[in-house]
Amino acid sequence: MGFRFPSIIQAKQILKLHSLLSRGQSSISATAAEVPKGHFAVYVGEAEKKRFVVPISYLNNPSFQKLLSHAEEEFGFNHPMGGVTIPCKEDAFINLTSRFNSS
Structure with missing residues (x-):
């Protein structure tokens, strides 16, 4: 009997795509593309995106x-x-993730 977690599967698909895209973009500098092990990059914001x-x-x-x-x-x-x-909004993202760190 197996269990499926659709949201985790979707998140894994997003991360896999992110990995493939970041490898294929030569315009990104080495330091901008580097992400520590166990982390991933997201871009947040409405008009101007912040990494x-x-x-x-x-x-x-x-x-x-x-x-x-x-x-x-x-x-x-x-x-x-x-x-x-x-x-x-960037403020909403920061507010949400700061709650992850405090709990």
């Missing part, structure tokens, strides 16, 4: 999974920044 490097453990959080679902609805798997783009 955040967040721990993979955020993928287990239902609130973060909801953000990823919104990203999938808006961008599909073709993210204009070449990485995971989360369509929310």
Whole structure:
């Protein structure tokens, strides 16, 4: 008997796509493309996007999974920044992720 976790599977697909896209973009400098092991980059913001490097453990959080679902609805798997783009205000993202760190 097996269990499927659709939101985790979707998150893994997003991360795999992000990895493939970041390898294929030669215009990104080496330091900009580097992400520590156990982390991934996301771009957040409405008009101007800001890059955040967040721990993979955020993928287990239902609130973060909801953000990823919104990203999938808006961008599909073709993210204009070449990485995971989360369509929310920067302040809201910082507020949400700061709660992950405090709990």
